[in-house]
Amino acid sequence: MFSLRTISSLWRTSKTDLIVQCQQQKQRLSSATFTVHPYKLHRIDEGPSTEVTCTRDQAINYYREMTTIRRMEAAANALYKEKAVRGFCHLYTGQEAVAVGIEDAITKKDAIITAYRAHGWTYLRGVSLVGVLAELTGRETGCARGKGGSMHLYCDRFYGGNGIVGAQIPLGAGIALAQKYTNSGEITLALCGDGAANQGQVYEAFNMSALWKLPIIFVVENNGYGMGTSAERASACPLFYTRGDYVPGIWVDGMDVLAVRQATEFLAKMCRDGQGPFVMEASTYRYFGHSVSDPGTSYRTRDEVQEVRRSRDPITMFKENIIQAELVTSDELKQIDVDIRKQVDEAQQKSRTDPELPIEHLYHDVYANMIGNDIRGITPFQRHKHQNTSKPCNITI
Numbered sequence: 056m057f058s059l060r061t062i063s064s065l066w067r068t069s070k071t072d073l074i075v076q077c078q079q080q081k082q083r084l085s086s087a088t089f090t091v092h093p094y095k096l097h098r099i100d101e102g103p104s105t106e107v108t109c110t111r112d113q114a115i116n117y118y119r120e121m122t123t124i125r126r127m128e129a130a131a132n133a134l135y136k137e138k139a140v141r142g143f144c145h146l147y148t149g150q151e152a153v154a155v156g157i158e159d160a161i162t163k164k165d166a167i168i169t170a171y172r173a174h175g176w177t178y179l180r181g182v183s184l185v186g187v188l189a190e191l192t193g194r195e196t197g198c199a200r201g202k203g204g205s206m207h208l209y210c211d212r213f214y215g216g217n218g219i220v221g222a223q224i225p226l227g228a229g230i231a232l233a234q235k236y237t238n239s240g241e242i243t244l245a246l247c248g249d250g251a252a253n254q255g256q257v258y259e260a261f262n263m264s265a266l267w268k269l270p271i272i273f274v275v276e277n278n279g280y281g282m283g284t285s286a287e288r289a290s291a292c293p294l295f296y297t298r299g300d301y302v303p304g305i306w307v308d309g310m311d312v313l314a315v316r317q318a319t320e321f322l323a324k325m326c327r328d329g330q331g332p333f334v335m336e337a338s339t340y341r342y343f344g345h346s347v348s349d350p351g352t353s354y355r356t357r358d359e360v361q362e363v364r365r366s367r368d369p370i371t372m373f374k375e376n377i378i379q380a381e382l383v384t385s386d387e388l389k390q391i392d393v394d395i396r397k398q399v400d401e402a403q404q405k406s407r408t409d410p411e412l413p414i415e416h417l418y419h420d421v422y423a424n425m426i427g428n429d430i431r432g433i434t435p436f437q438r439h440k441h442q443n444t445s446k447p448c449n450i451t452i
């Protein structure tokens with residue numbers, strides 16, 4: 056026998072369940088189409104469509120990846136502040152949509168090379184959270200076994216992590232030359248900042264790549280500043296997508312993961328068809344200073360940063376769009392946030408406590424091909440045992 060109260064509560068429960076079920080079905084469409092900010096084109100007659108389709112799985116994946124990078128960078132910042140990370144540390148916070156959009160438009164066989172803002176890229180290319188964070192703290196479980204540190208993270212088809220501004224652009228052209236030479240069908244994306252985009256070596260690389268029709272997309276991540284100098288102050292022409300001159304270019308909203316994916320897919324296909332090289336300017340923003348030691352407030356106002364966070368943040372905007380389009384529910388995203396927080400916290404803790412390599416490993420793996428068994432120290436008479444002891448990096452996929 057049920058009391059009247061129990062019956063009424065049962066009724067209420069089942070009614071609520073029904074509503075939730077209906078909502079869940081309604082709020083889980085399998086795909087939706089979004090209109091992205093128009094592209095700007097240079098020497099390209101017809102650009103990619105501004106109507107972009109995103110499946111529910113893709114939406115969850117992009118949200119997860121962008122949020123993981125943001126959380127991982129927050130952990131890197133905290134580790135730096137507690138002096139567990141020494142040396143440099145350049146955060147990618149605010150720019151996540153560029154990497155996530157590009158990565159989903161290419162294959163893992165394609166090559167990526169970037170500058171020193173490389174933590175997020177390393178993770179996307181397949182290194183685990185521990186592999187990244189433990190590299191920053193100099194631990195054996197880091198992807199370069201703690202020998203590289205923040206600017207020197209690498210894994211298969213990810214060529215770093217380059218601290219010399221602009222150096223990755225000719226290096227990227229070299230990778231693309233190898234891809235063309237071996238008929239691999241693969242392409243390279245070489246990324247640099249707006250500051251680097253004024254360097255001479257960049258234009259030499261554009262020239263050679265155009266002469267040799269290399270399968271490469273040069274991506275200029277225009278985050279508004281090169282250290283403390285705005286792009287407008289440093290560049291006579293800040294329209295970076297046009298700066299390849301004879302190299303066709305495209306401007307894309309780098310705060311919109313779907314726009315970046317769409318533009319990259321479009322250029323990647325043309326590159327594979329032998330129509331490269333291309334320049335892609337991704338308009339983005341960095342929330343933190345140039346590196347963690349720069350408060351980032353002397354050359355721009357706090358209000359400017361807040362305004363970008365409020366109106367253009369790549370994660371918040373994407374989250375709102377996919378909830379509104381009924382691809383996901385906010386509860387599902389909250390659960391993803393909880394999972395990510397847990398994973399990053401665990402990796403952060405390991406990066407504090409995992410062992411460092413023994414000191415003699417400083418002399419190991421100096422050369423890929425060992426010539427003789429020892430190498431000289433600081434004087435020719437000082438000899439150190441040289442061995443190849445490297446293992447595959449800490450990769451999750």
Ligand SMILES: Cc1ncc(C[n+]2csc(CCOP(=O)(O)OP(=O)(O)O)c2C)c(N)n1
Pocket residue numbers: 172218219220221247248249250251252278280281282345
């Ligand atoms: C050849 C060289 N010159 C100068 C520097 C010092 N430096 C490091 S980062 C940087 C600014 C680069 O700005 P940008 O290309 O816009 O990249 P962002 O830091 O904004 O990602 C400079 C001048 C360097 N590392 N290498």
Ligand SMILES: [Mg+2]
Pocket residue numbers: 248249250276277278279280281282
């Ligand atoms: Mg910049």
